[in-house]
Each structure stands twice: as C-alpha cells, then as structure tokens.
Amino acid sequence: MTNYAPLPVSFVSGQGAILTDTDGNTYLDALGGIAVCVLGHAHPEVQKAVADQAANIIHTSNLYRIPLQEQLAEKLIQHAGMDNVFFGNSGAEANEAAIKLARLYGHHKNISVPKIVVMTNSFHGRTMATLTATGNDKVKTGFTPLVEGFVHILYNNVEALSGLLQSDPDIVAVMLEPIQGEGGIHIPDDGYLTAVRNYCDEYDCLMMVDEVQTGMCRTGKWFAFQHEAIQPDVMTLAKALANGVPIGACLARGKAASLFQPGSHGSTFGGNPLASRAALAVIDVLEKQHLDKRAAELGQRMLDGFNSGLADTKGVVSIRGKGLMIGIELDKPCTELVSMALDERLLINVTAGKVIRLLPPLILTDAEADTIVTRLSQLLKHFLEQGN
Numbered sequence: 340m341t342n343y344a345p346l347p348v349s350f351v352s353g354q355g356a357i358l359t360d361t362d363g364n365t366y367l368d369a370l371g372g373i374a375v376c377v378l379g380h381a382h383p384e385v386q387k388a389v390a391d392q393a394a395n396i397i398h399t400s401n402l403y404r405i406p407l408q409e410q411l412a413e414k415l416i417q418h419a420g421m422d423n424v425f426f427g428n429s430g431a432e433a434n435e436a437a438i439k440l441a442r443l444y445g446h447h448k449n450i451s452v453p454k455i456v457v458m459t460n461s462f463h464g465r466t467m468a469t470l471t472a473t474g475n476d477k478v479k480t481g482f483t484p485l486v487e488g489f490v491h492i493l494y495n496n497v498e499a500l501s502g503l504l505q506s507d508p509d510i511v512a513v514m515l516e517p518i519q520g521e522g523g524i525h526i527p528d529d530g531y532l533t534a535v536r537n538y539c540d541e542y543d544c545l546m547m548v549d550e551v552q553t554g555m556c557r558t559g560k561w562f563a564f565q566h567e568a569i570q571p572d573v574m575t576l577a578k579a580l581a582n583g584v585p586i587g588a589c590l591a592r593g594k595a596a597s598l599f600q601p602g603s604h605g606s607t608f609g610g611n612p613l614a615s616r617a618a619l620a621v622i623d624v625l626e627k628q629h630l631d632k633r634a635a636e637l638g639q640r641m642l643d644g645f646n647s648g649l650a651d652t653k654g655v656v657s658i659r660g661k662g663l664m665i666g667i668e669l670d671k672p673c674t675e676l677v678s679m680a681l682d683e684r685l686l687i688n689v690t691a692g693k694v695i696r697l698l699p700p701l702i703l704t705d706a707e708a709d710t711i712v713t714r715l716s717q718l719l720k721h722f723l724e725q726g727n
C-alpha cells in the first residue's frame with residue numbers, strides 16, 4: 340500500500356552500527372531502525388539465539404506454557420520492579436493492553452465511562468485506540484470516529500493534571516511517555532514524573548508509562564522512569580526489546596497486576612518462543628556489557644560534542660537528550676536533512692518537522708559516536724547557512 344514513502348536505498352547486510360546497501364556503500368546508522376536495534380546489526384548473540392531457537396521451535400501458542408516467555412517475564416519484572424507481564428507483538432499492542440487494563444480498573448471501581456488522561460504531542464501507536472491516545476492530529480486525520488474515553492492535557496504541566504483530576508471523577512489512568520520521542524525528544528522537568536505519581540496516588544488512578552521508545556537502557560537507565568524514584572502501575576515496551584524480532588510487552592504492578600483474568604485478553608503470536616528467546620539474548624547482553632551506563636556515557640559525549648560543534652550556529656534552537664536519545668531542534672522545517680545525510684552515508688531521522696532525532700545502537704564505539712557528531716554538525720552548518 341502507499342502508506343510509506345521510502346527513501347531510494349535498501350540495505351542488504353549490517354554489522355554493529357554499519358549498514359551496507361545493494362551497491363556495496365556503507366552507512367553509519369544513527370537511528371537503529373527507530374530505536375529498535377539497541378545491539379546494532381547482526382549481533383552474534385542475538386543471531387545465535389534466533390538461529391538456534393528457529394531450529395528448535397518457533398511457535399506453540401499461549402494455550403500451552405512457554406518457559407522462555409516465563410523466563411523473559413522474570414527478567415523484565417526484576418529490572419522494572421513490576422509484578423507481571425502480558426506479551427504482544429508491537430508497541431501499539433502493548434499500549435492497547437494498557438488501555439484495556441485502565442478500563443477494567445475503572446469498571447472495578449464502578450465507573451461506567453472511564454477516561455484516560457493522555458498528553459499533547461504524545462505518540463502511542465497507529466491502532467484506533469492508540470491513535471486516539473496520540474496527541475498529534477496528523478495521525479488521526481481521516482480516521483474518525485475515534486475511540487471514546489481519552490482526555491488530552493499539556494505534557495510537563497502539573498497544574499493541568501491536578502486541575503483535571505480534581506474536576507473529573509471518571510479519570511482512571513494517566514498514560515504518558517517519560518520522554519516524548521516522536522513528538523520531538525521532549526524531556527520533562529525533573530520531578531514531573533514524581534508529581535504525576537503523587538497525583539495518581541491521591542486520585543486513585545493508574546500511572547501508565549509508555550517506554551516503547553525509551554526502554555531497554557536507551558536513556559541511561561533500564562527504563563526512563565527510573566531517572567526518578569517512582570514505580571508506575573503499568574509500563575509498556577516494544578521497539579528494542581528483541582532487537583528487531585517483533586515483540587511488545589505490557590508490565591503491571593500491584594492493583595493493576597490482577598485485572599486480566601483468563602479470557603480477558605490475548606494474542607496468537609505474543610511472547611512466542613522465538614521472540615522470547617531473542618529478547619532474553621538482548622537482555623543478557625545489555626546486562627553483561629552494562630549498556631545502561633554505556634548509553635549514559637556515550638550520550639553525554641555526543642551532547643558535549645554537538646554543544647561545542649554547533650556553538651553559535653544560528654538556527655539551532657536546542658540540543659537535548661538523555662543517553663542515546665538525542666534531539667536537535669532547528670528554527671525551521673528540515674525533513675530534507677534525512678536525504679542529505681543519506682548522501683553523506685549517515686542515517687538519521689527528523690521528527691515533528693524540525694527536530695533531528697538520533698537513536699543509535701548502544702554498542703556504538705567512541706569513534707563512531709564522534710563521527711556521527713562531526714558529520715552531522717558539518718551537515719547542519721551547511722544546511723543552515725544555505726538557507727540564510
């Protein structure tokens with residue numbers, strides 16, 4: 340179908356942060372398949388796990404116990420401080436599960452039309468409920484009627500949340516990204532997540548964090564909510580979880596953990612042996628190589644690099660990031676930078692029209708990180724000068 344407009348390039352192989360196209364040209368990958376390939380391409384341990392598992396058993400169905408899925412759940416709840424997990428196949432599906440948990444939570448409290456608070460500028464997926472939750476009209480245009488039961492408020496605004504919770508007793512959950520990704524790498528103020536947590540407690544709402552993009556060590560912690568001393572009630576994961584093998588997960592805790600009963604929700608593929616094995620391999624490498632710490636260190640190195648490389652460059656509005664989730668906002672639309680960078684053999688993304696977004700693999704070498712910084716800084720200077 341015509342829903343994508345792909346760039347005129349395709350990659351046939353990869354190694355670490357390097358991709359090779361059909362003509363044999365090599366590119367430095369600063370996007371990692373949109374935050375998916377945390378361990379880069381053709382990682383030997385992921386490769387071995389997938390091949391090994393495929394030779395053994397790929398799928399059985401959730402009608403039977405799946406020990407690999409149970410092991411994966413154990414690992415995830417251990418790192419996240421949660422109680423249990425539902426597995427699906429994507430970020431949107433993980434969020435659908437979270438939305439269903441919120442609705443059940445409301446009905447358990449005898450709220451007949453439960454509502455979920457979501458944020459302006461957010462992104463939660465492309466299914467009907469998740470596009471409704473998304474705070475971006477572009478994603479919704481043409482798709483009415485939307486799903487009922489969502490209220491949008493300003494992100495990073497504690498007053499907006501407390502005002503709404505005070506006035507609307509039908510609110511049962513707050514769903515938000517701990518750092519907004521698609522929306523343009525927006526990092527909330529320190530203390531914001533803690534304030535959201537406190538209001539959720541005060542008004543008996545579920546705090547649901549969408550870590551689909553931020554999770555799995557990318558921001559310098561296993562999960563971005565861990566930058567503050569809080570625990571959410573629900574957390575969703577996908578993108579990096581199995582380094583490219585499709586999988587999504589919805590983790591729950593405490594009062595949210597026992598809402599689903601046999602028959603409440605399901606997925607044919609969700610958490611099958613192949614995807615679970617791949618995710619276990621990913622977690623094993625993240626643990627062994629302490630890639631949470633590494634992401635923090637590399638992210639700081641790159642931010643410092645951009646800050647000095649782009650100091651006094653007119654047109655750069657802001658350089659921001661946490662770990663290897665980095666955004667550079669310009670004062671004008673810049674989507675053409677993606678193909679300009681491609682010509683320079685560098686893979687980047689532009690989101691929200693004027694924010695260059697970098698989500699490189701966490702296995703990046705120092706030299707590769709520096710190359711991304713110099714190549715992109717040069718390109719940006721050229722681009723911004725050209726326009727003036």
Ligand SMILES: *Cc1c(COP(=O)(O)O)cnc(C)c1O
Nearest residue numbers: 429430431462463464520551552
């Ligand atoms: C990518 C993304 C999603 C959607 O994930 P899919 O796997 O494309 O369905 C949801 N939430 C956030 C924060 C994302 O970045």
